[in-house]
Amino acid sequence: MRLEGKVAIVTGAGSGFGEGIAKRFAGEGARVVAAEINTQTGSRVVDDITADGGEATFVRTDVTDTVSTKAMIGAALDAYGGLDILVQNAGMGMKPMPMHETPEALFDKLFLVNVKSIYLGVREVVPVLKDQGKGGVIINTVSTAAIRPRPNLAIYNGTKGALVPMTKALALELAPDKIRVNGLCPVAGDTPMLDDFLGDGDRNESYKRFVATVPLGRLSLPSDVASAALYLASDEAELVTGVMLEIDGGRCI
Numbered sequence: 508m509r510l511e512g513k514v515a516i517v518t519g520a521g522s523g524f525g526e527g528i529a530k531r532f533a534g535e536g537a538r539v540v541a542a543e544i545n546t547q548t549g550s551r552v553v554d555d556i557t558a559d560g561g562e563a564t565f566v567r568t569d570v571t572d573t574v575s576t577k578a579m580i581g582a583a584l585d586a587y588g589g590l591d592i593l594v595q596n597a598g599m600g601m602k603p604m605p606m607h608e609t610p611e612a613l614f615d616k617l618f619l620v621n622v623k624s625i626y627l628g629v630r631e632v633v634p635v636l637k638d639q640g641k642g643g644v645i646i647n648t649v650s651t652a653a654i655r656p657r658p659n660l661a662i663y664n665g666t667k668g669a670l671v672p673m674t675k676a677l678a679l680e681l682a683p684d685k686i687r688v689n690g691l692c693p694v695a696g697d698t699p700m701l702d703d704f705l706g707d708g709d710r711n712e713s714y715k716r717f718v719a720t721v722p723l724g725r726l727s728l729p730s731d732v733a734s735a736a737l738y739l740a741s742d743e744a745e746l747v748t749g750v751m752l753e754i755d756g757g758r759c760i
């Protein structure tokens with residue numbers, strides 16, 4: 508029980524990596540707030556956790572919205588009386604296209620969902636963690652896209668790239684309060700988002716092309732990302748802050 512007694516919010520908990528993280532955290536004793544824009548999937552994950560004997564609450568959350576983000580933090584405090592861990596995982600992908608053909612509206616949406624959401628979450632959670640005075644953990648789901656970008660995903664890469672200095676600068680800002688801030692950098696993962704990245708061509712061919720770029724020979728799974736998040740969230744990572752933890756089978760070497 509590596510998260511016994513901890514309260515954790517996981518955004519985008521209804522699918523993919525977020526679902527994996529929420530379930531693993533609950534299995535390790537955390538009380539979990541599953542924050543998700545999709546009521547159906549978010550509720551299903553909470554039902555699964557409860558059925559397995561864990562403790563979780565669903566809070567419908569739009570991480571791009573100030574009021575909704577504030578309510579998400581408030582819901583954790585109301586339900587569990589405190590907050591220790593915020594995993595900012597919700598995000599969106601894009602279909603491959605050259606940068607110069609990427610529509611402006613898509614550019615704006617990607618930066619809203621993948622970057623502004625991180626700022627909004629930080630704005631709400633930091634005062635709470637500071638007031639509690641017992642440290643805390645913020646984990647941002649970044650991506651290998653920030654470190655070793657693929658062509659035709661330039662704007663998505665840019666959103667994840669922005670999170671590297673944001674995460675590192677925040678780690679420095681919050682170190683005096685013993686609040687650790689780290690990033691997860693998974694390689695392309697077997698989640699619903701993958702279909703965006705694979706594009707509209709032959710799925711099997713695109714999938715094989717992606718796998719061929721990973722020295723260890725497979726894409727990432729929610730369980731891989733959940734294991735990394737668990738380490739960063741736990742007290743075992745007490746001296747770890749400001750890192751971009753690659754979960755990538757060697758893709759970024």
Ligand SMILES: NC(=O)c1ccc[n+]([C@@H]2O[C@H](COP(=O)([O-])OP(=O)(O)OC[C@H]3O[C@@H](n4cnc5c(N)ncnc54)[C@H](O)[C@@H]3O)[C@@H](O)[C@H]2O)c1
Pocket residue numbers: 518519520521522523524525542543544545548568569570571596597598599600620648649650651692693694695696697698699700701704
């Ligand atoms: N799948 C990959 O290849 C890959 C690789 C590296 C990083 N990532 C990142 O991992 C994170 C999770 O992605 P995933 O692959 O699990 O995708 P996913 O599509 O399976 O899950 C994303 C979840 O976020 C939720 N979401 C989207 N917008 C939201 C909003 N405004 N408010 C609240 N929830 C919202 C979705 O409803 C969905 O449940 C994302 O930040 C993504 O960019 C994905």
